[in-house]
Amino acid sequence: MIFDKKSICAALIAASVPLFSTGELSAQEPPPLAIKDFGSFHIGGRVVEIAGKPVKEVALTPHGAPAVIDPNGRYQVEQMYVQHFTPADERGRVPLLMWHGGGLTGVTWETTPDGRPGWLQDFLRRGWKVYNSDAVERGRSGWASPDIFKGDPVFLTVANPFERFRIGEGPGAWNDDPSKRRVHAGSLFPMKGYENFTRQVVPRWTTTDEAILNAYRELVDKVCPCVLVFHSQGGQFGFKVAQEKPDKIKALVAVEPASVGYLGQEAKLKNIPVLMVFGDYIEVDPRWKRMRETAGRFGDAISAAGGNVDIYDLPKRGISGNSHMMMMDSNSSQISGMVDAWLATKQLKR
Amino acid sequence: MIFDKKSICAALIAASVPLFSTGELSAQEPPPLAIKDFGSFHIGGRVVEIAGKPVKEVALTPHGAPAVIDPNGRYQVEQMYVQHFTPADERGRVPLLMWHGGGLTGVTWETTPDGRPGWLQDFLRRGWKVYNSDAVERGRSGWASPDIFKGDPVFLTVANPFERFRIGEGPGAWNDDPSKRRVHAGSLFPMKGYENFTRQVVPRWTTTDEAILNAYRELVDKVCPCVLVFHSQGGQFGFKVAQEKPDKIKALVAVEPASVGYLGQEAKLKNIPVLMVFGDYIEVDPRWKRMRETAGRFGDAISAAGGNVDIYDLPKRGISGNSHMMMMDSNSSQISGMVDAWLATKQLKR
Numbered sequence: 001m002i003f004d005k006k007s008i009c010a011a012l013i014a015a016s017v018p019l020f021s022t023g024e025l026s027a028q029e030p031p032p033l034a035i036k037d038f039g040s041f042h043i044g045g046r047v048v049e050i051a052g053k054p055v056k057e058v059a060l061t062p063h064g065a066p067a068v069i070d071p072n073g074r075y076q077v078e079q080m081y082v083q084h085f086t087p088a089d090e091r092g093r094v095p096l097l098m099w100h101g102g103g104l105t106g107v108t109w110e111t112t113p114d115g116r117p118g119w120l121q122d123f124l125r126r127g128w129k130v131y132n133s134d135a136v137e138r139g140r141s142g143w144a145s146p147d148i149f150k151g152d153p154v155f156l157t158v159a160n161p162f163e164r165f166r167i168g169e170g171p172g173a174w175n176d177d178p179s180k181r182r183v184h185a186g187s188l189f190p191m192k193g194y195e196n197f198t199r200q201v202v203p204r205w206t207t208t209d210e211a212i213l214n215a216y217r218e219l220v221d222k223v224c225p226c227v228l229v230f231h232s233q234g235g236q237f238g239f240k241v242a243q244e245k246p247d248k249i250k251a252l253v254a255v256e257p258a259s260v261g262y263l264g265q266e267a268k269l270k271n272i273p274v275l276m277v278f279g280d281y282i283e284v285d286p287r288w289k290r291m292r293e294t295a296g297r298f299g300d301a302i303s304a305a306g307g308n309v310d311i312y313d314l315p316k317r318g319i320s321g322n323s324h325m326m327m328m329d330s331n332s333s334q335i336s337g338m339v340d341a342w343l344a345t346k347q348l349k350r
Numbered sequence: 351m352i353f354d355k356k357s358i359c360a361a362l363i364a365a366s367v368p369l370f371s372t373g374e375l376s377a378q379e380p381p382p383l384a385i386k387d388f389g390s391f392h393i394g395g396r397v398v399e400i401a402g403k404p405v406k407e408v409a410l411t412p413h414g415a416p417a418v419i420d421p422n423g424r425y426q427v428e429q430m431y432v433q434h435f436t437p438a439d440e441r442g443r444v445p446l447l448m449w450h451g452g453g454l455t456g457v458t459w460e461t462t463p464d465g466r467p468g469w470l471q472d473f474l475r476r477g478w479k480v481y482n483s484d485a486v487e488r489g490r491s492g493w494a495s496p497d498i499f500k501g502d503p504v505f506l507t508v509a510n511p512f513e514r515f516r517i518g519e520g521p522g523a524w525n526d527d528p529s530k531r532r533v534h535a536g537s538l539f540p541m542k543g544y545e546n547f548t549r550q551v552v553p554r555w556t557t558t559d560e561a562i563l564n565a566y567r568e569l570v571d572k573v574c575p576c577v578l579v580f581h582s583q584g585g586q587f588g589f590k591v592a593q594e595k596p597d598k599i600k601a602l603v604a605v606e607p608a609s610v611g612y613l614g615q616e617a618k619l620k621n622i623p624v625l626m627v628f629g630d631y632i633e634v635d636p637r638w639k640r641m642r643e644t645a646g647r648f649g650d651a652i653s654a655a656g657g658n659v660d661i662y663d664l665p666k667r668g669i670s671g672n673s674h675m676m677m678m679d680s681n682s683s684q685i686s687g688m689v690d691a692w693l694a695t696k697q698l699k700r
Contacts, residue, residue: 032384032438039461039471042549047508058504058556060452060583064609064644065637067514073507074526079549081457088382102410105490107431111389121389140455140489142552145505154408155495157423158397164417176424199392199429202492206408233410259414287415294414 030117033125034088042141043222044215045079050147077148078208080215081106081140082133084223085120091127091350092343094225094250098123098132099216101232101258103156103204105139106132108231112328113193113200119229119327122336127349131223135237136212138202153203161201162194165324166281166288184281188321188329197328209236216241224248227343231255232324239298243268251275251346253339256324258291260298267305273346274302274309275339279322279329282313288324310342380467383475384438392491393572394565395429400497427498428558430565431456431490432483434573435470441477441700442693444575444600448473448482449566451582451608453506455489456482457550458581462678463543469579469677472686477699481573485587486562488552503553511551512544515674516631516638534631538671538679547678559586566591574598577698579689581605582674589648593618601625601696603689606674608641610648617655623696624652624659625689629672629679632663638674660692 053071060067083106084095098120100108109120109132117125124130137143143153159174161167162181167189168174173182183191216237220226225248230238235257242249243261246268254276261269276295282288299309314322314335322329327336343349403421410417433456434445448470450458459470459482473480487493493503509524511517512531517539518524523532533541566587570576575598580588585607592599593611596618604626611619626645632638649659664672664685672679677686693699 032386033388034382035385036382038383039465039467040457041461041465042457042546045549060504060556060608065640067637068521069504069510070507071505073509075505076508076545076548076551083460107390107392107490110433111391115389115391117389134490139492140457140484140550140552142489142549145503145553153495154410154419155421155425157420158426159423160419171418195426196392198426199395199492200490201426202490203495206410258410287417290415 030125035124036086036088036090038083038085040081040083040140042079042081044218045077045136047074047076048144048148049074050145075144075148077144078136078211078215079141080133080136080212080219082131082219084129084131085124086129087124087127089127090129092129092227093348093350094227095129095131095223096123096227096229097219097223098130099228099230099234099237100135101234103154103161103201105134105200105202107139107200108325109327112190112332113196114190114328115193116332119332119336122333123229123340126336126340128340131219131226133219135234136215137205137208141215143203149205149208151205151207153205155203156201158195158198161197161325164287166279166285167191167194167323167325170285184321184323186280186321187323188331189323189325190328190330193328197325213237213240217244220245220248225250227251227253227348229253229255229339230257231327232258235259235295236261239269242272246272250348251343253277253343254295255326256291257295260294263298266298266301266307269302270305270307272307274299274307275342276309276311277326277335277339278311278313279324279326280315280320281323312338380475385474386436386438386440388433388435390431390433390490392429392431394568395427395486397424398427398498399424400495425494425498427494428486428561428565429491430483430486430562430569431492432481432569434479434481435474436479437474437477439477440479442479442577443698443700444577445479445481445573446473446577446579447569447573448480449578449580449584449588450485451584453504453511453551453554455484455550455552457489458675459677462540462682463546463550464540465543466682469682469686472683473579473690476686476690478690481569481576483569485584486565487555487558491565493553499555499558501555501557503555505553506551508545508548511547511675514637516629516635517541517544517673517675520635534671534673536630536671537673538681539673539675540678540680543678547675563587563590567594570595570598575600577601577603577693579603579605580607581677582608585609585645586611589619592622596622600698601693603627603693604645605676606641607645610644613648616648616651616657619652620655620657622657624649624657625692626659626661627676627685627689628661628663629674629676630665630670631673662688
């Protein structure tokens with residue numbers, strides 16, 4: 001007998017750790033998490049044909065027999081990887097889909113770069129069934145040859161996210177000598193995990209938005225009604241898919257959206273509660289100030305059409321120090337708790 | 351209160367499904383899985399400097415403010431993504447590391463392409479703490495620019511794994527018309543999931559073996575002693591790392607290794623129990639016949655040095671129909687059960 005339910009339960013019940021309340025996770029060692037099911041699938045994409053290229057023979061492993069690689073033929077491209085977790089004690093009325101930002105993967109929502117549980121674990125422990133995907137051409141979704149994807153992918157230096165994600169004070173704030181880096185005063189980004197964070201960065205194209213959208217559309221058709229939680233580059237994807245399929249989306253949580261949905265079609269979101277969350281240092285960063293303004297105008301247009309939009313500018317709520325990567329900052333669980341509490345006010349939790 | 355331990359436990363205890371026994375998983379809906387902890391990290395890699403390239407301004411999102419992308423600078427490359435799960439009822443004496451094969455990622459071990467639990471779930475439910483990684487340059491490990499990785503990556507057609515992984519009868523067996531595909535008679539590969547399987551395929555380089563090895567070395571240093579379970583291209587990585595760090599490795603499970611370790615250094619494995627598992631149709635596939643022979647010679651050399659090697663040729667044990675992707679075949683849990691039972695005979699389970 002390898003799964004002894006009684007002894008696990010005795011341990012669970014005997015455990016002296018406090019139980020969670022909504023919006024707040026225990027800082028102590030959490031009790032075991034009962035998972036009903038977890039796994040993964042790929043969705044979407046298309047098959048394309050390539051013709052007229054020479055055949056190659058390639059030794060794929062040392063001492064291995066050579067394999068014939070004929071580049072001509074049909075290729076599966078633009079699919080999307082989705083990993084999902086269902087808690088035994090499911091309390092969200094619908095699942096929660098997590099869509100990461102540019103140059104990153106679903107790892108954004110997992111363990112923080114300094115080793116704490118991420119938003120994926122936070123929401124799962126708060127009773128949400130979670131689908132965490134890697135956008136098309138990122139991570140476990142794979143990517144296609146230059147015959148399919150046009151243009152060059154973008155690779156980020158170790159300095160780039162530091163200067164662009166409001167961890168450092170902006171362009172020029174990075175220095176290869178850690179003691180000379182200009183971190184924003186009061187920053188909550190866990191700098192001891194910064195090197196780990198740069199390991200999470202993956203190449204990205206700037207020509208694949210439509211393919212990314214297509215896969216998200218298929219995912220929503222497959223697993224929703226749902227809540228979308230999306231970050232940064234995910235802004236356009238989350239808002240656009242909700243505008244296209246408003247009946248499938250029960251709430252939108254836009255974490256520092258770097259872009260918005262279809263302009264002029266804001267009324268399509270009037271029946272969907274929207275929460276936008278922005279961190280600190282936005283006023284002193286001209287690029288982020290513009291993106292905050294764009295998001296605000298989009299939110300105002302939804303409200304003007306009769307919608308329901310909340311914008312949490314964290315510093316105005318007494319929470320300072322958050323970078324663009326607030327799901328990794330030292331108060332990450334406080335913020336996921338605020339999101340969870342907001343969702344509860346929308347009658348989305350049992 | 352969102353994590354009600356008593357009610358979960360009442361449900362667990364009341365559940366009428368049978369408990370598991372070693373080597374056999376229930377075909378019925380399994381009870382919830384109690385997970386002590388799960389998450390992910392990246393490990394290894396190095397920082398490289400690129401210089402002398404022009405600066406670009408790129409609009410990363412529509413309507414978004416343009417971002418300056420300076421390709422010069424320092425890049426984090428060759429890191430490896432690792433996801434880990436710890437069962438509450440841990441019964442493996444050491445963790446189990448799963449290393450996938452070429453052109454694939456850790457998804458190999460997750461849900462099968464036709465939607466059944468994969469070996470990751472099987473071993474976790476059997477009480478093993480599991481670390482499932484994406485090799486360097488695959489999946490969530492990310493990949494580096496042509497300035498770093500030499501040569502072109504290999505992309506696989508939808509036909510290629512069908513013909514090369516002993517699902518179909520070999521070269522020429524694929525046909526775009528499913529009714530004209532020549533599947534091996536008696537094949538256990540779930541053909542209704544074949545299209546999903548092709549979605550799991552990712553590009554791979556043939557010049558990155560040393561970088562892949564380096565990351566595996568670091569992983570073993572971080573989390574072992576352990577058991578290594580590796581597949582196909584993983585053969586050389588699993589055997590070589592074990593030869594380099596024999597004190598860290600308590601058992602090796604080579605699932606159809608396409609390559610072996612350092613020749614002439616087989617004696618370094620004499621204190622590590624080795625299990626190799628091979629499927630069906632090998633005798634009728636010249637390329638696989640050679641790889642089976644290479645693995646057999648390597649195993650004989652370990653035995654001759656005083657080691658302990660078991661080779662399971664499944665057809666000789668009455669199990670026919672297995673492809674190269676036996677962790678996806680319809681009897682996948684039967685085979686993971688045989689591996690689990692073999693590990694138990696090596697005193698690696700509590």
